[in-house]
Amino acid sequence: MAGLNVSIVFFFLVVGLCQVLRRLSKRLLSPGAYECLARELAGSVQLCTSCLELRMLMDIGPWGGGFGADVVMTLLFLLFTLHAASSDGASANPTVSLQEFLLLESNLSTTAAKLLAQAVGTGTGWAATRLYWSWELTDFHFIQNLIASECSSSIHTSLHHAALLEGTCSFLLHLLLLKLRQSHPLYRVPALAGTVTFLTYTAGPFTGAFFNPALATATTFHCSGNSFWDYIQVYWLGPLAGMLVALLLYQGNIPRLFQKNLLYSQKSKYKIPKARVGAPVEGDEPRHKRKGEKSSSEPRA
Structure with a gap:
């Protein structure tokens, strides 16, 4: 288990260095530059390095270290919980940034x-x-260096099935993100970590379960077995389609493109009570006199 302990130390070291980068950049940069550049940069470095090391353990660990998938899935849950808690709001995922743009939460320059x-x-x-x-x-790491130059594609099913799996994973993740946007981090972080762990366990044997175009590009695009266009279909178009479907299903529309709600009728949350006509109370003087009736204030002849 010595190799596993070294990897755990590496995970904590990466998180610590990225946390230092966040704190320094927050002091030196303007809030806008920090949120658009430094925060996303640190979050992407942290996510990519952790996932690459974890995938190495997933590929080599069962036969090289004697531990099973339960150890890797536990590490994945803990790592994603740590990442979500320390990322300071960074998504490190292009589909999440595009979702914010479509929701009118960021403009074009910020998204770019x-x-x-x-x-x-x-x-x-x-x-x-x-x-x-x-x-x-x-x-x-020695074994990883030997096989790194001959890595194979993570797609172990048909292209249509792979794209559907990545799109479904992205759909479920974005639907949960939309649902938990206003939730307290104490509930949101473990819910997201549990969902990512479950989706990785379910779809991992077929596509690697990235549902993050940037992470998939760095991890598997250079591997042999599929063409560049195949990777684009599965790891870019699939997650983007899943995000759009989740946004349309949750919102009923895509605010950046059109304002009309296509799925749900917009009804007021508050019911306006109808006016009730009360019976005349005895002794009340009527407001209007009948035609021909003289007012009491008129002088008598």
């Missing part, structure tokens, strides 16, 4: 900056992890 930061952060995380593996601190 987030996508750029996610791409740079994911690439940096991939390069840093490969450098860490080259040190061969454990037997796992």
Whole structure:
């Protein structure tokens, strides 16, 4: 289990370094630059490096270290919980940033900056992890270096089935994100971590269960077995379609494109009580006199 302990230390070291980066950038940069660039950059580095190391344990651990999928799934749950709690609101996922744009929560320049930061952060995380593996601190890393140049595709089913799986995972994740937007982190973080763990356990054997285009690009696009267009269909178009369906189902429309609700009728939450006509109370003087009736205030002849 020495190799597993080294990986756990690596996980905590990555989270600590990214946390230092967040704190420094928050002090040195303006709030807008921090939220668009530094926060997404740090979150993408943290997510990419952790997922790459975890996938290495998932591939090599069962026969190289003697531990099963239960250990890896437990680590995944704990890592995603730690990531969601420490990311300071960063999504590190292009489909989440595009969802915020479609919900009118961010403008075009902000969304473009987030996508750029996610791409740079994911690439940096991939390069840093490969450098860490080259040190061969454990037997796992030694084996990983031997097979890294001949990695195979994570798609182990038909393209249509793979795209449907990635789209379904993305649909469920985004539907949960929309539902829990206003929830307290104490409830939101474990709910998201549990959902990601379940989806990875279910769809992982077929597609790797990325449902994150940037993470999939850094992890599997360079592997042989499928073409670049195949990867685009499964890991980009699938999650994007899942996000759009989740947004349309939850909102009834896509605010950035049209305001009319296509699925749900907009009814007022408050009922307006109908006016009730009360019976005349004895002794009350009527407001209007009948035609021809003289007023009491008129002088008598």
